[in-house]
Amino acid sequence: MELYFAGIDVGSSMTKAVILNNGIMASLIGPTGPEQRRLANKVMEEVLRRAGIPFEIITYIVSTGYGRINVPFADKQFTEITCHAKGITSLFPKARTIIDIGGQDVKGIKLDGTGKIVDFVMNDKCAAGSGRFIEVIADTLGVALNQVGELAIGSKNPVMISNICTIWAQQEVAANLAQGVPISDLLAGVHRSLADRIIRMVHRIKVEEAVVVTGGGGKNIGLLKALSEQLGIEILVPEEPLITGALGAALLGKEIVEKAKANHLPLKIKERILEEIEIL
Amino acid sequence: MVEEQKEAKPKKRMTATQAAASITAMVKEFFKEALQARAEGKQKLAYTFIVCHHEEILRAMDVIPLWTENFAGVCGAKRDAERFLQRAESLGLSRSLCTYALCGIGFDQWREELGEMPPNAPWGGMVRPDFMISSGQILCDPRSKWYQASQQFMPDVPIYNIDLPYPLFQRDRDHREVWDYYHKYIVKQLRGLVTFLEEQTGKKMDYDRLRELVDLSDRTWNLIDETYSLRKAIPCPMGTGDAMNTMVPINFMMATQKAYDFFLNLKKELEEKIARGEGEVENEKYRLMWGGGLPAWFALNDFNYFNSKGASFPVETTYRMVAPLDQMDLPETKDPIEHLAWRWLGFWTFWYDKAKKRPGSEPDVEHLINWIEEYKIDGVVMHEAFSCRTWHVGLIWQLNQLAKIYKPIPVFVMGKDGKKEKVYKELPSLILESDIIDITSYSEVDTRSKIDAFIETLESIRLNKAA
Numbered sequence: 001m002e003l004y005f006a007g008i009d010v011g012s013s014m015t016k017a018v019i020l021n022n023g024i025m026a027s028l029i030g031p032t033g034p035e036q037r038r039l040a041n042k043v044m045e046e047v048l049r050r051a052g053i054p055f056e057i058i059t060y061i062v063s064t065g066y067g068r069i070n071v072p073f074a075d076k077q078f079t080e081i082t083c084h085a086k087g088i089t090s091l092f093p094k095a096r097t098i099i100d101i102g103g104q105d106v107k108g109i110k111l112d113g114t115g116k117i118v119d120f121v122m123n124d125k126c127a128a129g130s131g132r133f134i135e136v137i138a139d140t141l142g143v144a145l146n147q148v149g150e151l152a153i154g155s156k157n158p159v160m161i162s163n164i165c166t167i168w169a170q171q172e173v174a175a176n177l178a179q180g181v182p183i184s185d186l187l188a189g190v191h192r193s194l195a196d197r198i199i200r201m202v203h204r205i206k207v208e209e210a211v212v213v214t215g216g217g218g219k220n221i222g223l224l225k226a227l228s229e230q231l232g233i234e235i236l237v238p239e240e241p242l243i244t245g246a247l248g249a250a251l252l253g254k255e256i257v258e259k260a261k262a263n264h265l266p267l268k269i270k271e272r273i274l275e276e277i278e279i280l
Numbered sequence: 281m282v283e284e285q286k287e288a289k290p291k292k293r294m295t296a297t298q299a300a301a302s303i304t305a306m307v308k309e310f311f312k313e314a315l316q317a318r319a320e321g322k323q324k325l326a327y328t329f330i331v332c333h334h335e336e337i338l339r340a341m342d343v344i345p346l347w348t349e350n351f352a353g354v355c356g357a358k359r360d361a362e363r364f365l366q367r368a369e370s371l372g373l374s375r376s377l378c379t380y381a382l383c384g385i386g387f388d389q390w391r392e393e394l395g396e397m398p399p400n401a402p403w404g405g406m407v408r409p410d411f412m413i414s415s416g417q418i419l420c421d422p423r424s425k426w427y428q429a430s431q432q433f434m435p436d437v438p439i440y441n442i443d444l445p446y447p448l449f450q451r452d453r454d455h456r457e458v459w460d461y462y463h464k465y466i467v468k469q470l471r472g473l474v475t476f477l478e479e480q481t482g483k484k485m486d487y488d489r490l491r492e493l494v495d496l497s498d499r500t501w502n503l504i505d506e507t508y509s510l511r512k513a514i515p516c517p518m519g520t521g522d523a524m525n526t527m528v529p530i531n532f533m534m535a536t537q538k539a540y541d542f543f544l545n546l547k548k549e550l551e552e553k554i555a556r557g558e559g560e561v562e563n564e565k566y567r568l569m570w571g572g573g574l575p576a577w578f579a580l581n582d583f584n585y586f587n588s589k590g591a592s593f594p595v596e597t598t599y600r601m602v603a604p605l606d607q608m609d610l611p612e613t614k615d616p617i618e619h620l621a622w623r624w625l626g627f628w629t630f631w632y633d634k635a636k637k638r639p640g641s642e643p644d645v646e647h648l649i650n651w652i653e654e655y656k657i658d659g660v661v662m663h664e665a666f667s668c669r670t671w672h673v674g675l676i677w678q679l680n681q682l683a684k685i686y687k688p689i690p691v692f693v694m695g696k697d698g699k700k701e702k703v704y705k706e707l708p709s710l711i712l713e714s715d716i717i718d719i720t721s722y723s724e725v726d727t728r729s730k731i732d733a734f735i736e737t738l739e740s741i742r743l744n745k746a747a
Contacts, residue, residue: 066729081733082740105726116744117737119708122730204676 003059003257006047007249008040008074009083010067013103013131013216015040016243017047019058020250026051027243032067040071041274056272060253064245066104070277075269078252080245081109081120086255087248088212089115091238096208099198099227100245101217103131108202119205131216133166134223137190140170141183148187152222155188162193169193187222195226209233214241293521293580296560297553299546300522306538307354307528310347311403317344318407324481327412327430329423330531331601332444333624334413334473336497336616339535340490341477347532348426351387351406352380356577356717358402364390365718373429379667379718381422385429392433409437411480413473416443420670440476442469446628449643451636455629466621474617487616493535494616498623500540501602504530507547511594512655515559517550520570520593521583522560527599565590566658566738571648572597572675573663576714576722585728586661589735595655597647603630644674645681652686652707659738660709665716679709706741710734 002021009016015032019025028047040063048055063074064083071077080100088098089111098109110119123130138145152158159181163169173186198217199207211233217223218241228235238244260267295301317323325344328334338345355361361379367386369375375382387406390398397405412427427439447455447462474485511518518526526546533539553559568591575598576582583593608626613619631643631650638646651657660682662675686707710730714722 066725079729079733079736082736116740117708120733120737121711122726122733 002057003254004051004053004057005250005253005257006044006058006061007083007246007251007253008044008061008063008065008071009080009243009245009249010040010063010065010070011080011102011245012066012105014242015043015065015067016246017043018243018246018250019047019051019053020247020254024247025053027240027246029240029242038070038277040067041073041276044073044274055274058272060257060267060269062249062253062256064249072277073270073272073274075253076256078249081107081117081122083245083248083252084214085109085111085115085117085248086251087244087246088214088238090247090251091244092210092212092236095210095212095236097202097205097211099202099211099213099217100215101131101198101213101223102215103135105130106198106201106217108205108207110205110208121201121204123201133169133194134190134220136166136170137173137187140173141177141186143183143187146219149191149220149222149224151184152187152191153225155182155184157182157185158188158192159185160193161186161189188226191220191222191226192230195223195230198227199230207231207233210236212236212238214238214244216242218242294584295522295525297518297522297526297546297549299542299549300518300525303525303528306533307350308403310350310532311354311405314344314346314407315404324410325407327409327427329413329415331419332413332415332442333620333627334415334442334470335534336490336493336620337470337473337477337485338413340486340493341474341481341483343477343481345532346406346409348384348406349380350528350532351402352383352717353577355383355387355402356719357580359578359719360400360402361578361717362719364398375718376667378420378422378426378669379665379715381426381429382667383717384426388430389433408434411437411476412439414439414441416441416445418443418445420668438480440473442473444469444624446625449629449632449635455632459625459629462625463618463621466624467618470617470620491614491616494619496537496540497535498605500534500543501605503540503543503547504600504602505604507543507550508595508600510547510550510554513550513554514567514656515557515561515564516567516592516594516655517553517559518546519560519583519587520596520598521580521587523570523593523596523599524575524580524583530601531599559592561587561590561592563590564592565742566592566735567656568593569648569652569655569657569660570596570598571660571662571709572678573671573712574598574665574668574716575663576665576712577717578719579714579722579724579727582712582724582727582731585731586735589731591735591738593661595651595657597651601627603627640681640684642681645678648678648682649685652682657707658741659734660707661712661734662709663712663714665714666721667715667718675711679711682707682709708734708737708741 005020007018011032013032015030017028026047061074063071063077064080068077084098084100088095096111096113100107106123108121112118134148138148159176161169161172163172176186213235218237224235317325323342323344325346327348328345330349361383364383364386367390368382373382414424414427416424424441444466445462447458478484529539529542570593610622610626631646635641635643635646664672664675686705712727
C-alpha cells in the first residue's frame with residue numbers, strides 16, 4: 001500500500017502545505033490572513049487537489065508553525081524549529097546552521113551535522129529583524145516586495161540606516177528619500193541593517209557552515225547578499241525556501257509511521273474529517 | 281498617564297507541595313503586620329534588600345523589615361505593576377532600568393503624593409518606612425540607588441548604606457589571603473548598622489538575643505540545604521516553580537522560628553513524597569535546572585507548562601541563598617557580628633576552591649556543573665530579564681562555559697577504575713526572555729513555543745541516546 005504524508009505549516013504570514021510519498025507530490029503556499037487562520041482545511045483541500053489524492057488515504061498528518069494548534073485534523077504537532085531542521089537536513093544533509101527569516105520573526109537553529117538540533121534562538125519581540133521590516137520599508141518606498149532585493153544589489157553606495165526600530169527606520173528612510181538618495185542605495189542600506197540584526201541574533205548559537213537560509217527571507221536576493229557579505233561565507237538556499245517547515249513536518253510524520261511499523265506499535269491517528277477549527 | 285489600568289488577573293499556579301501553597305498567606309501576613317505596626321507606632325519599619333546577612337540584627341532590634349523587592353514581585357505576580365512602572369516613567373526614569381526599583385519608586389511617589397496608599401494597592405500596599413537600609417553595589421546598583429531616588433519623596437526618611445564586598449575569584453590566588461581585610465571591613469559596616477539602628481530606635485542592641493538569632497539562622501541554613509538536597513530524588517518531589525514560593529522564608533524570614541519550622545515541615549513533606557515515589561510531575565521524563573535569572577513573576581504558570589511536558593526542575597541557583605555551613609570552614613568566633621561577616625564571605629566564596637581544581641572553571645560555572653551532576657540534569661533553562669543587568673550579562677557567559685564541557689558529541693571519560701567509558705555529556709539550554717515584573721515584555725504564545733521546541737530537542741537527544 002502506498003503511504004502518503006502531509007505537512008502543514010501555519011505561519012504568521014503564510015500557510016504552507018506539502019504532500020509527500022516517495023518525494024514531494026504537491027505543495028501550496030498561501031497567505032494565512034485573519035480569516036484563513038481557521039481554515040487549514042481549505043489549504044489541505046487545495047494541496048490534495050494538486051496532488052490528486054483524497055484526504056482519507058493520507059497516512060499521517062503533522063502540523064507546525066504558530067498556528068499548528070489550529071489544525072484540528074493533524075495527528076501530531078511539532079514546533080517550526082524541529083520541522084525546519086528536518087526539512088533542511090533532507091535537502092542539505094551537511095547543514096550546521098539554519099536561519100529562518102519569517103514574516104514576523106527570525107529563528108536560528110544549530111545542527112550537529114547529522115540533523116540533530118543542538119541549539120536554537122528566536123526573535124519574537126520585535127518586527128525589526130523579520131520580513132515585516134522589509135515589507136514596511138517597501139511600502140514606504142512604493143516598491144513591490146518582490147523587487148526590493150533586485151534593486152538593492154544594484155546599489156553602488158548603500159546608505160547607513162542607524163535606527164533599529166522598524167518605525168524609526170521607516171522615518172529615516174523617508175527622510176533620506178526626501179533628500180534625493182536613490183532607492184537602490186536606501187534598499188541596500190536597509191538590507192545591510194536587517195542582515196546585521198539577524199547576524200547579531202544568530203551569533204548566539206555560533207554560526208557554522210553550511211548555513212542555509214529559509215523562510216520568506218530566502219527569496220530576497222538583496223538580503224541573502226548582505227548576509228553572505230557580512231558573515232563572510234556562502235549561503236545556501238532551498239529551491240523553495242517557504243516550504244521547508246511543511247516538508248519537515250511531512251517527513252517527521254513519515255518517521256513516526258516507519259518507527260511504529262518497525263516496532264509493531266499501533267499508530268494513533270485522527271479520524272480523517274476535514275473541517276475548520278471551532279475555537280476561533 | 282494611565283493609572284488605574286490593571287492587567288488580566290493571572291491563573292492560580294498549581295503547586296506540588298502543600299508548603300509552597302501556604303506561602304501566599306504568609307506573604308499577605310507580612311503586609312498585614314507592617315500595616316498594623318505602622319498604625320500602632322510601637323516598632324520601627326525599615327525598607328531593605330534581601331541577601332545582606334543583616335536580618336538577625338534587624339530582628340534583634342525589633343525592627344520590621346519591609347522587603348521592597350518582595351513588594352515589587354508581588355505587584356508583578358498580581359499583574360498589577362504596570363501602573364507603578366508608568367508612574368516612574370512619568371518621573372523621567374527609563375523603562376530599561378531595574379523594574380523592581382521603578383515599581384517601588386513609582387509606588388513611593390504615588391503614596392507620598394496622596395498621603396495615603398494608592399487605590400487598591402496590592403495586599404494593602406507598602407507602608408512608609410522610618411528609615412531605609414540599602415546595601416552597596418556588589419550585587420547590583422539599584423541596591424544603593426533605588427532608595428536615594430525614593431528619598432526625593434520622603435526627604436525626612438534617613439538611609440543607611442551597608443557595603444558588603446567579597447574578594448573576587450582569582451585562579452592563582454587563595455582568597456583567604458585577603459579575606460581578613462574584607463572581614464574587618466564588613467564587621468565595621470555591620471557595627472555601623474547596629475549604631476544606626478540604636479540611634480533610630482532609641483534602644484541598645486541585646487547581644488545575647490542577637491547570638492540566639494544568629495544561631496537560629498545558622499540552623500535554618502543547614503536545614504534548608506538538607507531539605508533542598510532531597511530534591512535529588514527521582515522523581516523529584518518539588519520543582520523550581522514551588523521553590524519560587526519557598527524562597528520567601530529563605531529570603532524574607534531568616535532569623536525567625538517560623539522559617540525554621542517551615543523547612544522542618546517541608547523536609548517532612550518531601551521525605552513522605554519520596555517514600556511514596558511521588559514526583560512533581562506524574563511521569564518525569566526530563567530533569568531541568570533553572571540555571572540563573574530572576575523569574576518572570578507574572579508567568580510562574582510557565583513552570584506548570586514545563587511540568588505538563590514531563591519536565592521537572594529539581595534545582596535552581598536563583599534564591600537558594602544558603603550553603604552548608606559545615607563545608608565552609610569558617611573561623612570560630614563568639615561575636616555574632618563577626619560570625620555574620622564570616623558567613624557572608626563563606627557564602628560568596630563557597631565554590632572558589634572547587635573551581636580552582638577544574639581547569640578553565642569559574643565559581644559561577646562550577647556551581648552549575650556540580651548541581652548538574654548531583655541532580656542528574658538533562659538541560660538548563662535561564663531567564664534573561666531585560667531590566668536585570670546584574671544577571672543578564674553573566675548568563676550567556678555561563679552557558680558558553682558550560683558548552684565547553686557538555687558537548688553534543690560522545691566523549692570518553694576515564695573512570696576511577698582506569699577504564700575508558702563513552703558517555704554523552706550533552707546539555708541543551710534554553711534562554712527565556714522577558715522581565716521580572718514588566719509584563720509588556722512577555723508573550724505567552726512565544727514563550728511556550730520556545731518551551732515546546734526545547735522539549736522536542738530534549739526528546740530527540742533522549743531517543744538518540746537510546747538508539
